[in-house]
Amino acid sequence: MKAYNELMKYREDYTGHYWNQMVEVNNPALDGRTSYWEDRILQQIRFAMACSLAQEGTDHALIENVSEKVLNLKKTQGYITKEQVLEFEQEMMSLSEKMKAYTVHCVAHAHIDMNWMWGWHETVSVTIDTFRTMLNLLGEYKDFTYSQSQASTYQIIENYCPEMIEEIKQYVHEGRWELAASTWVENDRNMSSGESFARHILYTKNYLSKLFDIDVDTLQLDFEPDCFGHSAHIPEILANGGVKYYYHCRGLEGHSLYKWQSPSGASLLAYREPIWYANSITGNSFSHIPEICNPFGVKDGLYVYGVGDHGGGPTRRDIEKLQDMNTWPIYPTLKFSTYHNYFKAVEHAKDTLPVVDHELNFTLTGCFTSSSRIKMANRYSENVLVDSEYINSMTHALLGRPYSNKGFEDAWQKTLFNQFHDILPGCGINFTREYALGKFQDIMAGANTIRKLELENLVRQIDTTEITSKLSHEVETAEGAGVGVHTRRMIGKEGVSFNLGLSQNARYGGATRLYTLFNHTAYTAMRYVEVMIWDYKEDLNQLAVYNSKGEALNFEKQEDGYNQYWGHWYTRLLVEVALPSYGYETILVTQKEDMSHSSAFAKDSRVNTYMDYTLENDYVRATFDPTTLDMTSLFDKVREEEMLEEGKGAGFHYIKEDGKEANAWIVGRYVAIDDVKRECIDIKKHKGATAESLSYTMKLAHSTLKVTATLYKGKHSVEYHVETMWNEIGDTTYTPQLNFQAHLKQHTGEFIYDVPMGEVTRLPLVEDVPASSFGWAHCQSNYGLYLTSESKYGYRGLQNSLALSLLRSSHHPDTHPENGTHSFDFVIGVGRVEEARQEAALLNHQVDVIGCKPNQEGSLPQTMSFLKVEGEGIIVDTIKKAEGLDQAWIVRYHEVNGLETTVACQFAREIETAYPVDFLERQVGEELTVEGNCVSSLIAPYSIQTLYIKAK
Structure with a gap:
C-alpha cells in the first residue's frame, strides 16, 4: 500500500x-x-x-x-x-x-431551487431554460436519460411554455425522462403538516398522471436531496401514498443504503447521498461505490449528477465523459439510468439493510424560526384550508351545496409551493418572502370566501321559528355594520386588525340577536368566544345570553358602553359556551326578563386600590412580577403543585446570538440574555365573569411589545397575545432573538413534541428543535407543563426549561426579515400531554361566528355535531369531500399513544358504505361494518387511517 x-x-x-x-x-x-x-x-x-x-x-x-x-x-x-x-x-x-460487475446508475437531474436567491420570474426562466437543454440532449444522445422532481416545475412549463409538454411526454413514455416526484415541491420535512404531506402526494400524482398519461403507481419515489432534516413519521406518511423509495442528503451519518422505519413499522428503502446531489462527472466520481455495495451483496451503485441549485442540469461535457469512461477496462459499468431503476435493482437486499428507526434531524435549526411571517402564513394556510373544506363538506352533505374542488386544489397548490425547503424555512431573500406572502393572501381570500358563504348558507337553514325579535325602534341600523371588522386582535377604535379569520358584520337588528358559533375541531369543548353586537339600542346592563337549550351562559362585556366604528356602535361580548365536535351551537343575546337595577351608588376613591398581579381561577393561579411582568409562579390548584422554578419563572427574553455563527439557517451560540434596556408600562388588570387578564406594554431594546396574558374561567392555561413593533437588526456582531422561556421546578428530562402525523419524545438538547404546534415537558406522573402556538415552530427543551422561539433577526440572506409589526398567540399551561394536544387544536382553529335570523323556518336544528370521532389517542387531520364523488367524504386521522385502538366515527347522515383508502382515495381494505350513521374501524399503533364514507 x-x-x-x-x-x-x-x-x-x-x-x-x-x-x-x-x-x-x-x-x-x-x-x-x-x-x-x-x-x-x-x-x-x-x-x-x-x-x-x-x-x-x-x-x-x-x-x-x-x-x-x-x-x-x-x-x-x-x-x-x-x-x-x-x-x-x-x-x-x-x-x-x-x-x-459493478453497475453505476448515473442519474442526470437539475436541482431547481424555487425562489431561493431570486424571484418567481427567475424560477420560471431557469425551469424553461433547463428543460429546453434537456430536450435537446435527449434528442442528440439516444441512451441519455434525465430525471426531474417537483410537480410545480411541470406546471410552470404547462403555464408558460406549453409547447414543451408533448416533447417531454414522448420521452416519459420512452422511459428516458423520469418523473421523479411525489411532492409538489421538495418541501420542508419538519414544518409542513401531516395533511400537507397527504396533499403533496394527492395533487402531485393526480396532476402528473393526467398531464403525461401515466399510471400513478409508477410514481414511487420521494426525492428530497436538500431538505433540512426529516421527521420521524415520514415512512408511514409516504407508505399511505404509494411511495416506496426515499432519496435524501442531510440528516443521517453512517449509512447510505438503509431501511428507514417509522414508529408504526412502515418502512422505505432509503438512500442517503454520500457525496452531494449536484455533481459533475470526474474520474474520481465512483470510488465510493464498492464500500456501499459490498456489505449487502449488491453490485448496483448510484451517482447523481447535474448542475444546481439554479437549474442547468447535466451538459454535453458530462455525457461525453460518461460515454468515454465506460470504455475504461478497470472501471465499473456506467449506465444512463433513473432513480426508480436503481432502487429496483437493490430492492432485493432490503431485508438485509441496516434499519434506522428515528427522525433524521437536526440540521440548520435556525430554519424553525427565521422569517416568521412565512411560517405564520404556512400555519394559517393549512388551518384555514382544513377548516373551510370541513365546512363545505358539511353544507354539501346537509344542504346539497356545490363543493369547491377546484378552488381548494388551487389554494392547496399555492400552500404546498410555499413549503419549498428554502421558502418555509425562511432562508431566502426579500423576493422569496414577498412572493410567499402574496400567495398567502390569495389563499386566505379564496378559503375565507368559501367558508363565509357556506356558513351563511347553512345558518339560513337553521330553524328559529320559536324565537321572535321585537323591534323597539322604528329604524334598525345594524344591517351592514362592521364589514371587515374582527373581534380578536382588535386594536383601538380604528379597527386595525391582524386577524385572518372572518369578520363579524351585522345582518340583523332588534332587541333579540342570534349568533351561530362553529367549532372546527374534533373536541367537544368549552370555548371562549368574542361576539360583536352592532347598533344595539337596548339596555346593555340588562343583557343576557342563552344557548339553544335555554340555559343562561356566562359572559362579560369587553368594554364599558359603546364603541364607535365609522358611525356604527358596537359592543363585544366574551361568551363562555360549550361547542360540539365538528359542529355548531346557536346562542341568543337578549334582554333579561327580570329587570334588576344596578346600584345607585357610584364608585368613589375614598380608599386606595392596589394592583393585583395575579390571575386565578378554580384550577390555576399565575403570579407576575410587578416590575418585569414575568410569570413568577404557575400554581396548579388541583394537584397543589408549583410548576415553575422559584426565582426564574417564565417570561420573554431578549437573546443575542453570536452573529459570526448565525444566519437564517443557523442559530448562533447564545452570548448574552436580557442585557438590553427593558421596561413595562401601561399595566392594566381586568377581572370579569369569564376571564382575568393583565395587559402591558414592554419596551425592549429598540422594539415595543403589547402583551395581554389571559386566564379564562375554565382553563388550566394562560394565553398570551402579543403585538409587536420589532425594530431589531442583526449583523455579524450578533443576531437578536426574542423567545419565551419557562423554567421548570420539576422535570424528568423528557419532552414530547407533535410532528407531522405523530409525536416524538426527545431528550434535552442545547439546540432549537421543530414541533408542529406544541412542546410538553414531562414533570411527574404523566403530568407536565406545555407551550403551544398558532404560528411558531422552534422550541428549545433543556434539562430544566422549555422555550418557544418567537422572532430572530437573522442578517443573511435577507438583511431585514423581521422588521415591522407582528401579531401572535401562544399558551402556557399545565396538564397531561392530552391537554396539550387539545389546547393546540383549539388555539389553531378559532371559532367562527355568523349572525342568525330569528323567526325563520329551516331544516336544521339550532345545535348539532356534523362528525364525532371517538378513540383514545386519535388526532383528526381532515374532513373533506371525496375527490370527484358526490355524497361521499374522506375522514383522515392518526394514532399517537402507540396502542391498537378502535375508532368510532358518527356522521350527521345515514351511512351506506365505508372502507379504508390511501391518500389517493383508493380502497385498500375491506368494507367496514356500518350501523346507521356510525362506522367503527381498528387502527394500528402510530398509524394513519383514511376512511371513505358514502352517505345514503
Whole structure:
C-alpha cells in the first residue's frame, strides 16, 4: 500500500489541479493530452483499490505493483503517455471482469431551487431554460436519460411554455425522462403538516398522471436531496401514498443504503447521498461505490449528477465523459439510468439493510424560526384550508351545496409551493418572502370566501321559528355594520386588525340577536368566544345570553358602553359556551326578563386600590412580577403543585446570538440574555365573569411589545397575545432573538413534541428543535407543563426549561426579515400531554361566528355535531369531500399513544358504505361494518387511517 498511498498523495499535493481535470477525448487532436491519460490510469487504480478494500484486500498486491510503476514514471519522466497507460491497463486486465460487475446508475437531474436567491420570474426562466437543454440532449444522445422532481416545475412549463409538454411526454413514455416526484415541491420535512404531506402526494400524482398519461403507481419515489432534516413519521406518511423509495442528503451519518422505519413499522428503502446531489462527472466520481455495495451483496451503485441549485442540469461535457469512461477496462459499468431503476435493482437486499428507526434531524435549526411571517402564513394556510373544506363538506352533505374542488386544489397548490425547503424555512431573500406572502393572501381570500358563504348558507337553514325579535325602534341600523371588522386582535377604535379569520358584520337588528358559533375541531369543548353586537339600542346592563337549550351562559362585556366604528356602535361580548365536535351551537343575546337595577351608588376613591398581579381561577393561579411582568409562579390548584422554578419563572427574553455563527439557517451560540434596556408600562388588570387578564406594554431594546396574558374561567392555561413593533437588526456582531422561556421546578428530562402525523419524545438538547404546534415537558406522573402556538415552530427543551422561539433577526440572506409589526398567540399551561394536544387544536382553529335570523323556518336544528370521532389517542387531520364523488367524504386521522385502538366515527347522515383508502382515495381494505350513521374501524399503533364514507 506504500506506493499506492504515495501516488495518491503525490497527485493531490502536486498535480491535483491538473489531474482532476479530465479533458474531453472525442476530439482526436486532444487524444494524446497527458493529463487525460494520467487521470485515466490513476482513477482506475483508485477504483480498483476501493474494490479491493471492500473485499478485504484481495487485489492489493497487483494494485500496489502497478502503483509503484506509475509513481516511478511520474517521478522520472514527469508524465505518463497513452501507450504506457494502455500497458498498465493490460497488466491489470485480470481485474476487469470484477470491476465491470459493478453497475453505476448515473442519474442526470437539475436541482431547481424555487425562489431561493431570486424571484418567481427567475424560477420560471431557469425551469424553461433547463428543460429546453434537456430536450435537446435527449434528442442528440439516444441512451441519455434525465430525471426531474417537483410537480410545480411541470406546471410552470404547462403555464408558460406549453409547447414543451408533448416533447417531454414522448420521452416519459420512452422511459428516458423520469418523473421523479411525489411532492409538489421538495418541501420542508419538519414544518409542513401531516395533511400537507397527504396533499403533496394527492395533487402531485393526480396532476402528473393526467398531464403525461401515466399510471400513478409508477410514481414511487420521494426525492428530497436538500431538505433540512426529516421527521420521524415520514415512512408511514409516504407508505399511505404509494411511495416506496426515499432519496435524501442531510440528516443521517453512517449509512447510505438503509431501511428507514417509522414508529408504526412502515418502512422505505432509503438512500442517503454520500457525496452531494449536484455533481459533475470526474474520474474520481465512483470510488465510493464498492464500500456501499459490498456489505449487502449488491453490485448496483448510484451517482447523481447535474448542475444546481439554479437549474442547468447535466451538459454535453458530462455525457461525453460518461460515454468515454465506460470504455475504461478497470472501471465499473456506467449506465444512463433513473432513480426508480436503481432502487429496483437493490430492492432485493432490503431485508438485509441496516434499519434506522428515528427522525433524521437536526440540521440548520435556525430554519424553525427565521422569517416568521412565512411560517405564520404556512400555519394559517393549512388551518384555514382544513377548516373551510370541513365546512363545505358539511353544507354539501346537509344542504346539497356545490363543493369547491377546484378552488381548494388551487389554494392547496399555492400552500404546498410555499413549503419549498428554502421558502418555509425562511432562508431566502426579500423576493422569496414577498412572493410567499402574496400567495398567502390569495389563499386566505379564496378559503375565507368559501367558508363565509357556506356558513351563511347553512345558518339560513337553521330553524328559529320559536324565537321572535321585537323591534323597539322604528329604524334598525345594524344591517351592514362592521364589514371587515374582527373581534380578536382588535386594536383601538380604528379597527386595525391582524386577524385572518372572518369578520363579524351585522345582518340583523332588534332587541333579540342570534349568533351561530362553529367549532372546527374534533373536541367537544368549552370555548371562549368574542361576539360583536352592532347598533344595539337596548339596555346593555340588562343583557343576557342563552344557548339553544335555554340555559343562561356566562359572559362579560369587553368594554364599558359603546364603541364607535365609522358611525356604527358596537359592543363585544366574551361568551363562555360549550361547542360540539365538528359542529355548531346557536346562542341568543337578549334582554333579561327580570329587570334588576344596578346600584345607585357610584364608585368613589375614598380608599386606595392596589394592583393585583395575579390571575386565578378554580384550577390555576399565575403570579407576575410587578416590575418585569414575568410569570413568577404557575400554581396548579388541583394537584397543589408549583410548576415553575422559584426565582426564574417564565417570561420573554431578549437573546443575542453570536452573529459570526448565525444566519437564517443557523442559530448562533447564545452570548448574552436580557442585557438590553427593558421596561413595562401601561399595566392594566381586568377581572370579569369569564376571564382575568393583565395587559402591558414592554419596551425592549429598540422594539415595543403589547402583551395581554389571559386566564379564562375554565382553563388550566394562560394565553398570551402579543403585538409587536420589532425594530431589531442583526449583523455579524450578533443576531437578536426574542423567545419565551419557562423554567421548570420539576422535570424528568423528557419532552414530547407533535410532528407531522405523530409525536416524538426527545431528550434535552442545547439546540432549537421543530414541533408542529406544541412542546410538553414531562414533570411527574404523566403530568407536565406545555407551550403551544398558532404560528411558531422552534422550541428549545433543556434539562430544566422549555422555550418557544418567537422572532430572530437573522442578517443573511435577507438583511431585514423581521422588521415591522407582528401579531401572535401562544399558551402556557399545565396538564397531561392530552391537554396539550387539545389546547393546540383549539388555539389553531378559532371559532367562527355568523349572525342568525330569528323567526325563520329551516331544516336544521339550532345545535348539532356534523362528525364525532371517538378513540383514545386519535388526532383528526381532515374532513373533506371525496375527490370527484358526490355524497361521499374522506375522514383522515392518526394514532399517537402507540396502542391498537378502535375508532368510532358518527356522521350527521345515514351511512351506506365505508372502507379504508390511501391518500389517493383508493380502497385498500375491506368494507367496514356500518350501523346507521356510525362506522367503527381498528387502527394500528402510530398509524394513519383514511376512511371513505358514502352517505345514503
